[in-house]
Amino acid sequence: MTHKDFGPDVFLHAIDSGSNSSGAAILKVDVLLVNPWIYDFAAYDLWLRPYGLLKLGGLLRQAGYRVGLLDLLDPFHPELPRKPKRKLYGTGHFYRERLPKPAILADVPRGFARYGLPPALAETDMRRLSPPRLILLTALLTYWYPGALEAYRLLRKLFPQTPILLGGVYARLCPEHARRNFPEAEIVTESGEEAILARIRTLIEPSGEPAPFDYPVFDLQRKLPYVVLLTGKGCPFRCAYCASGILFPGFERRTPGEVFREILYWHERYGVVDFAFYDDALLWDFEHHLGPLLEEVCRRGLRIRFHTPNALHARFLTGEVARWLKRAGFVTLRLGLETLERRYDHKVGLEEFEAAVRYLQEAGYHPREIGVYLLCGLPGEPLTRVRRAAEYVARLGARPILAEYSPVPGTPLFEVAREVSRYPLTEDPLYHNNSVFPAFKNPDWEAIEELKVYVRNLVA
Ligand code: B12
Ligand code: SF4
Numbered sequence: 001m002t003h004k005d006f007g008p009d010v011f012l013h014a015i016d017s018g019s020n021s022s023g024a025a026i027l028k029v030d031v032l033l034v035n036p037w038i039y040d041f042a043a044y045d046l047w048l049r050p051y052g053l054l055k056l057g058g059l060l061r062q063a064g065y066r067v068g069l070l071d072l073l074d075p076f077h078p079e080l081p082r083k084p085k086r087k088l089y090g091t092g093h094f095y096r097e098r099l100p101k102p103a104i105l106a107d108v109p110r111g112f113a114r115y116g117l118p119p120a121l122a123e124t125d126m127r128r129l130s131p132p133r134l135i136l137l138t139a140l141l142t143y144w145y146p147g148a149l150e151a152y153r154l155l156r157k158l159f160p161q162t163p164i165l166l167g168g169v170y171a172r173l174c175p176e177h178a179r180r181n182f183p184e185a186e187i188v189t190e191s192g193e194e195a196i197l198a199r200i201r202t203l204i205e206p207s208g209e210p211a212p213f214d215y216p217v218f219d220l221q222r223k224l225p226y227v228v229l230l231t232g233k234g235c236p237f238r239c240a241y242c243a244s245g246i247l248f249p250g251f252e253r254r255t256p257g258e259v260f261r262e263i264l265y266w267h268e269r270y271g272v273v274d275f276a277f278y279d280d281a282l283l284w285d286f287e288h289h290l291g292p293l294l295e296e297v298c299r300r301g302l303r304i305r306f307h308t309p310n311a312l313h314a315r316f317l318t319g320e321v322a323r324w325l326k327r328a329g330f331v332t333l334r335l336g337l338e339t340l341e342r343r344y345d346h347k348v349g350l351e352e353f354e355a356a357v358r359y360l361q362e363a364g365y366h367p368r369e370i371g372v373y374l375l376c377g378l379p380g381e382p383l384t385r386v387r388r389a390a391e392y393v394a395r396l397g398a399r400p401i402l403a404e405y406s407p408v409p410g411t412p413l414f415e416v417a418r419e420v421s422r423y424p425l426t427e428d429p430l431y432h433n434n435s436v437f438p439a440f441k442n443p444d445w446e447a448i449e450e451l452k453v454y455v456r457n458l459v460a
Contacts, residue, residue: 029068030207031200032132032162033057033217034155036139037072037116037147039099041108041435045075045092046309047276049228052168053138054216059193062214064206068132069220070125072151073116076223081118089305089332090225090274102146104428108436109445116147123154131159133204137185139170142409142429145181152182163203167196172247173409174429191233191248215262219270226274226307227266231259231289235280237313239338239345241375241405241413244280251281256293263297267304276307276332283316291321294328305329311336311373314348317356322363333360334371334401339378340389344413357396367459370398376451377405379413379420379439383451394458402455404434 035050057067075084075094086092094115101112117125135155139148148166155164167188171178178187190196218227232253235244266272282290297304306329314335325333337353338345348356360370372393376386390400407417407425409432414425417439423431425438437443 028066028130029132030065030204031057031060031067031134031136032129033067033069033220034135034137034151035069035071035073036137036144036151037114037122038094038144039102039112039114039146039150040144040433041110041112043094043096043113043115045073045094047091047226047228047274047307048073048140049218050138050140050168051216051228051230051278053136054218054220055214055230056136056167056193056196057217057220058211058214059197060200060206061208061211061217063197063201064208064210065200065204066206066208067217067220068129069217070129071221072122072147074222076221077117077121079121086225089307092225102430104423104430105433105436107422110435114147119150119154122151123158126154126158131162133162133207134200135159135162135164137164137166138168139166139178140168141406141432142170142174143406143431143433145170145174145178145429149181152185156184165200169243169247170429173243177429213265215265218266224266224270224272226276227272228276228278229259229262230278231256231282231293232279232284236284237281237345237347239347241338241344241378241408241411243408243411246410248280251284253289256289256291256296259293260296263302263304264300267302273304274307275304276309278310280310281313282308283313283321286316286318286321286324291324294324297328303329305331307332308334310334314353314356317359319359319362322356322359322365325360326363326365331369332371333365333369334373335398337372337389337393338375338403339381340385340392344375344378354396357398361397367394367397368399371401372398373403374400374455375405376402376448377434377437377439379416383444383447387451387454390455390458399459400455402452404437405439406432406434407438408432 033053061067073094075092080095084093084095096113096115098111098113137148137151139145164185165188166178166182166185171187172189175187175189188196218224234248234251236251238245311334357370374386374389393400407414418425420441421438422441423438425431431438
């Protein structure tokens with residue numbers, strides 16, 4: 001695995017630095033991007049990056065803004081009390097400290113933690129910065145707002161004059177909650193990058209030189225173990241449990257050539273070999289989209305690996321597609337089956353699904369490499385049904401992976417979950433946490449644990 005180590009000051013890239021009285025660097029930026037802590041029962045770096053925030057950073061840099069990144073999740077910070085274990089293909093653990101559970105989730109028999117830098121270390125890092133002119137803070141999931149809130153309080157204390165914009169999935173799906181809890185921040189619910197940039201331009205003018213590329217600012221990270229790619233936004237399907245259509249109502253795609261040039265940029269300049277796609281509909285129109293991209297990757301003989309942590313549509317997985325995936329270096333594959341009875345979506349039929357698994361096997365994939373997401377914890381869905389679905393997947397020669405259901409505001413299934421939940425789901429986004437099985441009235445925690453172990457061991 002190639003890891004590019006940029007040394008300790010990488011996040012100061014493209015920023016002027018001077019010296020303060022203690023000799024530490026003073027960093028001057030127009031815009032400081034902040035990736036906040038995560039407070040949760042579990043969090044793992046499964047190619048988990050704040051893509052939207054980093055992409056805005058790239059666009060701002062191209063417009064001449066001087067951009068800095070404060071990554072409070074940084075697993076490579078040299079002053080962490082313990083080094084988090086890193087795993088294959090750039091994935092791995094974050095540093096974490098155990099914390100008491102939020103009182104409203106006291107019934108959940110699982111440990112709770114803050115993931116990311118110890119607060120004192122974060123504060124020391126922030127004190128090394130000279131006040132930025134603007135702060136962009138993100139919150140990736142609705143129930144991750146507490147990490148953003150802690151970051152916001154610290155930023156407010158240290159940089160009381162700097163305007164803060166808050167964006168991301170939480171701000172977009174729970175704007176009223178965000179306005180109440182981040183009273184001095186501007187809550188950005190926009191998904192269009194042009195509109196966001198236009199708003200920023202009304203706040204501050206750029207003070208640097210335009211950068212030649214608009215790629216997400218992964219190069220501001222301390223290390224670059226992988227890069228995330230987004231070849232298009234939106235999804236042509238509308239599944240009842242998913243917010244994709246609310247977040248990005250249209251379906252826009254970049255050209256294969258553009259995406260290829262970005263891959264080449266990261267690979268040649270920074271030695272990146274692992275690339276994870278965040279697309280909701282990567283295989284849609286394979287012939288004109290992913291196909292030409294993979295053809296070019298193979299023609300140029302790039303020795304890189306691809307991962308699809310966000311599921312692929314099995315419906316579009318033909319024999320030819322499977323062979324291209326194998327040839328081009330896809331090593332982590334996830335398909336979305338969700339439920340065996342398929343009551344909540346129409347994105348794949350069972351025959352199509354079975355054919356997809358067969359094509360992948362014929363292309364040379366081992367059952368362990370063909371991960372299949374099954375939703376667990378859906379309203380009214382007994383665990384026995386999930387167990388049967390997992391057995392079905394394993395029998396076909398693929399690996400079932402349980403994805404715990406998170407009710408997402410604005411989706412049709414959220415309303416169903418509200419009816420049956422033991423929690424008042426609309427009162428606090430903390431209740432959307434998938435680990436708490438929010439759509440179960442009386443979760444049988446022992447049965448849930450037993451099912452998880454059973455499913456994990458189904459495929460050797
Ligand atoms: C890729 C992805 C993942 C990846 C990585 C996670 C990540 N980095 O977010 C993986 C596969 C690991 C993942 C996992 C999960 N995910 Co997910 N994921 C996504 C997905 C498909 C894309 C996110 C993304 O990067 N979008 C692209 C960027 C460009 O969008 P963006 O971040 O929103 O940024 C835009 C704006 O918000 C804005 N913006 C962002 N930050 C800021 C900041 C400022 C200041 C401003 C001004 C603007 C701004 O800029 C961008 C402009 O376009 C979304 C669905 C979707 N289509 O968005 C679901 C989604 C976020 N995930 C979801 C869920 C449910 C999950 C899981 C719980 C699934 C499961 N059951 O296991 C897990 C939980 C993760 C965990 N505990 O670790 C839900 C949200 C749930 C919630 N309650 O919030 C979503 C919405 C999908 C759905 N089901 O509806 N996920
Ligand atoms: S196919 Fe996937 S991304 Fe598209 S709406 Fe359904 S769950 Fe969401």
